[in-house]
Structures are given as structure tokens and as C-alpha cells.
Amino acid sequence: MRHSNFKMRTICLLAALSGVAVLSAQTPAKPRVQTSAAPEETTVYKPDGKKPVTVIGVPSNKGEGKQDVSGKADKRKKTVGLEGGRYLALKTNVLYDACALLNLAVEMQVSKKITVELPLTCSLWDLGSEHGVRTVALQPEARWWMGNEAGRGHFVGLHAHVAWFNVKWNDNRYQDVDRPLLGAGLSYGYKLPLSEHWGAEFTLGLGYANMKYNTYYNVDNGALLDTRVRHYWGVTRVGASLVYRF
Structure with a gap:
């Protein structure tokens, strides 16, 4: 009786592992982003082996994006002179x-x-x-x-x-x-x-x-x-x- 229960548990465990393996094979992997690209270009590699896609205008790190925003703010401040200030x-x-x-x-x-x-x-x-x-x-x-x-x-x-x-x-x-x-x-x-x-x-x-x-x-x-x-x-x-x- 114990031998039958052990055999049944073994069969259920193997079935569960097989199901997990099948689901893992059907779930696509996350795309890998090339971080060494230039700030204005980011290359995305697809898991299916197709030609990689290059996205233009995406900054490679957050620091550079913040610098660009601050630069625009400085330009706006320079355009505001005595003519636009409070008299x-x-x-x-x-x-x-x-x-x-x-x-x-x-x-x-x-x-x-x-x-x-x-x-x-x-x-x-x-x-x-x-x-x-x-x-x-x-x-x-x-x-x-x-x-x-x-x-x-x-x-x-x-x-x-x-x-x-x-x-x-x-x-x-x-x-x-x-x-x-x-x-x-x-x-x-x-x-x-x-x-x-x-x-x-x-x-x-x-x-x-x-x-x-x-x-x-x-x-x-x-x-x-x-x-x-x-x-x-x-x-x-x-x-x-x-x-x-x-």
C-alpha cells in the first residue's frame, strides 16, 4: 500500500515538473537592452532571432536626461530680462x-x-x-x-x-x-x-x-x-x- 502511494506521488511530481517546463518554454524571454549604445540610440534585441531594432532619442541613463532638462530651464531664464520682469x-x-x-x-x-x-x-x-x-x-x-x-x-x-x-x-x-x-x-x-x-x-x-x-x-x-x-x-x-x- 505504501509502495503504491509512493509511486502515485512520484508520478504526480513528474507531471508537475513537466508542466512547468512546458510553460517555461512557451513564455518569451525579456528583451535585452544594449546599454553601451550612444545616448541618442538604444538597440533592443528580440528573442526570436530577428534583426535588432534601434530606437532613436531614448537617453541611455537618467542623469543625462536631467541635464538636458536643466539646460532648457537655463535657456528660458536667459530669455527673461528686464522687459519681462516686474517693473x-x-x-x-x-x-x-x-x-x-x-x-x-x-x-x-x-x-x-x-x-x-x-x-x-x-x-x-x-x-x-x-x-x-x-x-x-x-x-x-x-x-x-x-x-x-x-x-x-x-x-x-x-x-x-x-x-x-x-x-x-x-x-x-x-x-x-x-x-x-x-x-x-x-x-x-x-x-x-x-x-x-x-x-x-x-x-x-x-x-x-x-x-x-x-x-x-x-x-x-x-x-x-x-x-x-x-x-x-x-x-x-x-x-x-x-x-x-x-
């Missing part, structure tokens, strides 16, 4: 500088065709015994550029202004009271590039200003003459600026 500039109005009104402005791009300029004007000294302008003024402006690039060509702007002043001129002195000068206006201008970073800007604005001020005799401790509220319509912005673009 940021520092400027001064030379007309105000000539009148001893020190000023400095920063202009930055907030969208494709819109920039915001933040100028500060300051003068804390007199020009003489009879003339002097002491002021601290802010005049922010939002600009829309007509061309394809912000910071180049024609633009229109909407500005507001706030100023504290103490002006003496000839026989009288004028000083704000209770509140600063307030107003707003519209402007038009043109930016002319001079070089990669330098440029010239010209602008003219018209608008409204409201001010309340006291009038004094233009002498030391001069007497108060009157207090007035004035509504002004006219030129509210004028400039010929030297611009440095970052």
Missing part, C-alpha cells in the same frame, strides 16, 4: 529739486498694465528772509500704461494729494490750520527709456485741492490777518523726473 523704479523730480523741494518716489507694478507711485516731497528750510516754502507732501498715484509693457511709453494716472505747508512770500506768510491740504486729480505722462536701467519721465496733472489756512504778516511773530478756505482748480502735478529701474 520697480526709484525716481526724483528734478523740477522740484531745482526749487529746493527734495523729493523721492517709488513706483511698483501691481498688474500687467497698472503701477502705483508713492512720492514724498519735503522742504524744511527757507530760501531767504522774504521767501520760503516749508512743506511735507504726499501724492500717491495709480497709473495705467497704454503700451504692452508697464514702465514704458504713455500713461494716464489718478492721483490724490495731502500736504502740510508754511509758505512765506513777500509781505505775507501762509500756514495751514486745523487740517492739511487735500485733493485729487488726473494726469498724463510719458516715460522715455535712456538705457537698460535709466529713463526720463514727463507728467502733467490737473485737479482739485481744498485748503484752510491762516495769513500772517511776514515778520517774526507777525500778526494774524485772516483765515480762509480756498477751493482750487488747476495744475496739481507737474514733473520732469530722472528714473532708475531695478
Whole structure:
């Protein structure tokens, strides 16, 4: 009985091994890839003995493929210069500088065709015994550029202004009271590039200003003459600026 069981087990084992051998013979082997080919060529050998197939454009290792991608990225970075970057500039109005009104402005791009300029004007000294302008003024402006690039060509702007002043001129002195000068206006201008970073800007604005001020005799401790509220319509912005673009 044991001999019969042993014989039966032997026959089953041989049958199983035969089946595995048959299946292995029918399963094709994986193609061998020639790794010594050039980076742009890879030869694949087929198991059936047919002519090998050469595949063009397949890199032989991952490192070279990564180098190519980084090279393309570097080329893209080189093509992006000042023309495609965000506009940021520092400027001064030379007309105000000539009148001893020190000023400095920063202009930055907030969208494709819109920039915001933040100028500060300051003068804390007199020009003489009879003339002097002491002021601290802010005049922010939002600009829309007509061309394809912000910071180049024609633009229109909407500005507001706030100023504290103490002006003496000839026989009288004028000083704000209770509140600063307030107003707003519209402007038009043109930016002319001079070089990669330098440029010239010209602008003219018209608008409204409201001010309340006291009038004094233009002498030391001069007497108060009157207090007035004035509504002004006219030129509210004028400039010929030297611009440095970052």
C-alpha cells in the first residue's frame, strides 16, 4: 500500500515538473537592452532571432536626461530680462529739486498694465528772509500704461494729494490750520527709456485741492490777518523726473 502511494506521488511530481517546463518554454524571454549604445540610440534585441531594432532619442541613463532638462530651464531664464520682469523704479523730480523741494518716489507694478507711485516731497528750510516754502507732501498715484509693457511709453494716472505747508512770500506768510491740504486729480505722462536701467519721465496733472489756512504778516511773530478756505482748480502735478529701474 505504501509502495503504491509512493509511486502515485512520484508520478504526480513528474507531471508537475513537466508542466512547468512546458510553460517555461512557451513564455518569451525579456528583451535585452544594449546599454553601451550612444545616448541618442538604444538597440533592443528580440528573442526570436530577428534583426535588432534601434530606437532613436531614448537617453541611455537618467542623469543625462536631467541635464538636458536643466539646460532648457537655463535657456528660458536667459530669455527673461528686464522687459519681462516686474517693473520697480526709484525716481526724483528734478523740477522740484531745482526749487529746493527734495523729493523721492517709488513706483511698483501691481498688474500687467497698472503701477502705483508713492512720492514724498519735503522742504524744511527757507530760501531767504522774504521767501520760503516749508512743506511735507504726499501724492500717491495709480497709473495705467497704454503700451504692452508697464514702465514704458504713455500713461494716464489718478492721483490724490495731502500736504502740510508754511509758505512765506513777500509781505505775507501762509500756514495751514486745523487740517492739511487735500485733493485729487488726473494726469498724463510719458516715460522715455535712456538705457537698460535709466529713463526720463514727463507728467502733467490737473485737479482739485481744498485748503484752510491762516495769513500772517511776514515778520517774526507777525500778526494774524485772516483765515480762509480756498477751493482750487488747476495744475496739481507737474514733473520732469530722472528714473532708475531695478
